[in-house]
Amino acid sequence: MSQTEEITRLSASALRRRIGRGEVSPVQVVEAYLAQVERYNGAINAVVTLNERALDEARRLEQQTARGEAMGLLHGLPVGIKDITPVASLRTTYGSRLYADHVPDADAVVAWRLRAAGAVILGKTNTPEFAAGGNTFNDVFGRTRNPWNPERTAGGSTGGGAAALAAGMVALADGTDLGGSLRMPASFCGVVGLRPSPGLVPTVPSDYLWDRLSVTGGMGRTAEDVALFLQAAAGPSPESPVYQPFEGRDFIGATREGIRPGLRLAYCPDVAGIGIDAGLEQICRKAAFEMTQAGAFVEEIAMDLSMGRDAFPALRGYHMAATHYPRLDKLDQLGANLAGNIRAGLAVTTEALAAAEHARSRLWHRFRDFFRSHDFLLTPCMAVPPFPVEQNYPETVAGKTMETYFDWFAPTFVLSLTGLPVGCVPCGLDDEGLPVGLQIVGPPLGEEGVLALAQAVQAAHPIELPRLSGFEGSSEH
Numbered sequence: 201m202s203q204t205e206e207i208t209r210l211s212a213s214a215l216r217r218r219i220g221r222g223e224v225s226p227v228q229v230v231e232a233y234l235a236q237v238e239r240y241n242g243a244i245n246a247v248v249t250l251n252e253r254a255l256d257e258a259r260r261l262e263q264q265t266a267r268g269e270a271m272g273l274l275h276g277l278p279v280g281i282k283d284i285t286p287v288a289s290l291r292t293t294y295g296s297r298l299y300a301d302h303v304p305d306a307d308a309v310v311a312w313r314l315r316a317a318g319a320v321i322l323g324k325t326n327t328p329e330f331a332a333g334g335n336t337f338n339d340v341f342g343r344t345r346n347p348w349n350p351e352r353t354a355g356g357s358t359g360g361g362a363a364a365l366a367a368g369m370v371a372l373a374d375g376t377d378l379g380g381s382l383r384m385p386a387s388f389c390g391v392v393g394l395r396p397s398p399g400l401v402p403t404v405p406s407d408y409l410w411d412r413l414s415v416t417g418g419m420g421r422t423a424e425d426v427a428l429f430l431q432a433a434a435g436p437s438p439e440s441p442v443y444q445p446f447e448g449r450d451f452i453g454a455t456r457e458g459i460r461p462g463l464r465l466a467y468c469p470d471v472a473g474i475g476i477d478a479g480l481e482q483i484c485r486k487a488a489f490e491m492t493q494a495g496a497f498v499e500e501i502a503m504d505l506s507m508g509r510d511a512f513p514a515l516r517g518y519h520m521a522a523t524h525y526p527r528l529d530k531l532d533q534l535g536a537n538l539a540g541n542i543r544a545g546l547a548v549t550t551e552a553l554a555a556a557e558h559a560r561s562r563l564w565h566r567f568r569d570f571f572r573s574h575d576f577l578l579t580p581c582m583a584v585p586p587f588p589v590e591q592n593y594p595e596t597v598a599g600k601t602m603e604t605y606f607d608w609f610a611p612t613f614v615l616s617l618t619g620l621p622v623g624c625v626p627c628g629l630d631d632e633g634l635p636v637g638l639q640i641v642g643p644p645l646g647e648e649g650v651l652a653l654a655q656a657v658q659a660a661h662p663i664e665l666p667r668l669s670g671f672e673g674s675s676e677h
Contacts, residue, residue, distance in 0.1 A: 207232040208368030209665055212277050212425040215371055219276045226258040226276030229371075230320055233278040237322070237369045243350060243671045246363035247370070248283055248341045249291045249324040257320045272318025273432045279314055280325040280361050280370035285416075286405065287311045287321055295329040295338035298533045309404040309437050310374050310416050317432035322370055326360030329538045330524070331376055331414075333357055334384055334609050335592055339535055345589050346388060348634050348666040352586035355385030361419055362389035366666055371420075372429050376403070378414035379516065380581075380612025383624035386419055387581040387637025390626045390663050392654055393419045394426050396647055397621050399442035401433045408523045409441055413515060413616065421665070423625060423654035427451035430647065444645060454648035455655045461495035463653070466503070466574045472610035473506035475598035476583040483636045484580040487627035487661050491578075494656050503577065505566070508614030509607065511559035514552040515617070517545030537592075560617045567618055571643045576653055581624045581637035583611055615639065621647045625654040627661045635663060 207215065207229055218224045234254065241247050251257075261276055281287050284294050286304035288311075293299045307315065315321065326336050326344045336359025337343035344359045346352040347367040354363040361373030362385035375382045377395040386393030398412040418429030430451045436443035467488040469481050489498050520541045528546075531539045570577065583597045594608050595601060602608050615622045620641055627638040638657060642650040 204232040204235050208236045211422045212371040212420055213422060213428055216275065216277055216428065220271060226261045226320065227255065229276050230254050230258040230278055230322070233322055233369060233371070236367065240367050240668055240671045241369060243345065244347055244363050244367050245342055245344050246325055246354070246360045246367060247280060247323045248326045248360065251290055251321050251323050254278070254320050254322050261318060261320070272316065273428065274314060274372070275318030277319050277371045278322040279319045280323060280364045280373040281311055281321055282358055282361055282373070282375045283324040283327045284331050284376065285311055285374055287324065290321070290324065292324060293340050295327045295340055296534060296538070297339050298530060300340050309402045309439065310433050313433045314374070319372070319432070325358070325364050325370070325373060328357045329535045331357035331378070331381055332520070332538045332541050333592070334380070334606065335589070336360055336385070343589050346586050347668060347671070348390065349586070349632070350671065351589060352634065353388065353589045355388035355586065357381040358393070358419065359385045362386055362391055362393070365389065365391045365419055365421055367668060368665065372425060373419045374416065374433070375419055376414055376416055377616065378519065379512065379606070379616050380609045382417050382419060383581050383612050383622065383637065383639060384609055386624040387635065388586040390635030390666070391419055391421055392423050392426050392623065392625050392658065393417070394430070394623045394647065394650065395616065395621065396430065396434070397444045397645055398619055399440060400444040400446070400647065401430070402437040402440040402443065404437055404439045407526055408519070411519065411523070412442055412619065413519050423623070423651045423658060424452065424455040427455045427651045449648065451648055451651055454652045457652065459494060459496065459652050459656050463496040464573065464575045465491055465496050465498045465578055466501045466570070467498060467578045468501055468503040469580065471503050471505045471579050472509060472614050473504060474583055474602070474607060474610050475600045476580055477585060477598055479630050480580055480582065480585060480636050483628040483630065484578070484638045487638050487657055488578040490660055491656065494660070503570070505563060505614040507559045508563055508617045509610050511556035511617060512613045513604065514548050514556040515560070517548040518553060520545035521548070563614070563618050567620060575643070576649065577641040579639050579641070580611060581639045582609070584608060585630055585632065585634050611639070615641055620644060621650050623650045623654045625657045626663050627657055629663055
């Protein structure tokens with residue numbers, strides 16, 4: 201294995217330690233990742249706009265170190281920024297032809313914080329138009345393919361970030377999660393994703409500042425990597441009215457301490473009541489119950505959250521209308537999928553919203569009861585394996601026709617409604633050699649525990665990274 205390949209296959213945490221010891225420099229790291237993008241991105245189509253100043257930024261970090269300045273938490277780590285997150289002077293298209301040439305003049309809060317911690321923004325990662333979709337494609341850049349199998353989807357909407365991580369093209373990736381947009385692609389691509397509590401990482405700027413359904417979070421190859429991201433990006437911002445307590449929290453330390461003996465875990469195979477692929481369920485079940493070997497107590501329970509399937513469409517519709525209110529006069533310039541979602545949102549009635557909020561309250565109380573007797577809920581992330589990349593969404597789950605075109609990702613979106621921290625960690629490979637993700641649901645403000653448990657699951661079921669031989673190819677767009 202060449203030094204370039206070795207660098208790009210390291211976890212972000214391991215790479216940061218090597219940089220700290222002076223064993224490898226930020227310039228060497230960025231050069232290695234740029235070489236990986238050059239070699240594989242044409243076929244995978246995960247990084248859609250490169251930061252042409254990335255090497256200059258790496259050189260500046262080296263100069264700061266030479267002057268005796270302290271290294272930041274993410275010093276020298278290449279990160280991918282989802283193409284709905286503004287980065288100053290770097291094209292940000294939102295995956296929309298309407299913004300195909302848009303160049304922001306300021307960073308989003310999350311991008312600024314990552315830079316301030318020493319990260320090098322390598323480029324923007326692909327997303328469906330304005331992150332609306334569970335398969336990553338748009339009219340500006342085309343489709344992102346799964347590094348484990350180019351004929352399969354990487355998931356969405358943070359599919360570009362997940363695919364870039366799995367392919368060794370970035371060390372960390374930011375993203376957003378409304379109905380599962382960090383967790384779905386994490387599961388499909390074999391990386392770790394965390395949907396944090398709303399406002400823990402500020403979503404600024406935003407056309408819907410009071411949004412508590414869509415959140416900003418991160419992805420990494422390990423739970424410790426995600427903890428590293430969260431430690432750098434989390435914390436209140438005076439620009440955001442939605443926030444969570446942050447002072448004194450140690451996400452990184454939590455992943456290193458491990459799980460405490462006697463942890464009370466519950467496993468539920470189908471929280472949404474839509475059915476699940478039998479092979480995926482068996483892999484998740486095995487991973488969950490093997491936590492007994494780490495000293496946890498595990499039991500299977502029935503956890504019916506299916507009322508969220510009726511609530512989510514109304515709340516998602518309201519989110520679409522509120523988020524895109526400034527663009528309502530431009531619907532004919534947006535893609536058919538996004539425009540259709542916005543129109544559906546405008547048709548949501550007050551009665552439907554009221555019913556959805558009542559269902560959401562019932563979900564919350566159900567989890568209040570659950571956490572009196574258990575510490576975490578474990579459940580499969582996806583009901584289906586990665587489907588063909590040219591297919592916008594699967595029409596059936598375990599032989600059952602879906603009621604809506606987004607019902608297939610109900611296992612993630614019903615959990616979004618709770619506002620609880622939810623992680624997805626790879627726990628094995630299916631019969632086709634594709635990754636399978638296990639969701640971990642924690643108590644309110646329980647990110648530390650979710651990450652620690654994710655680290656334990658991953659340590660017990662390492663899947664490494666995909667082999668990329670045969671991925672060299674022409675660009676998707």
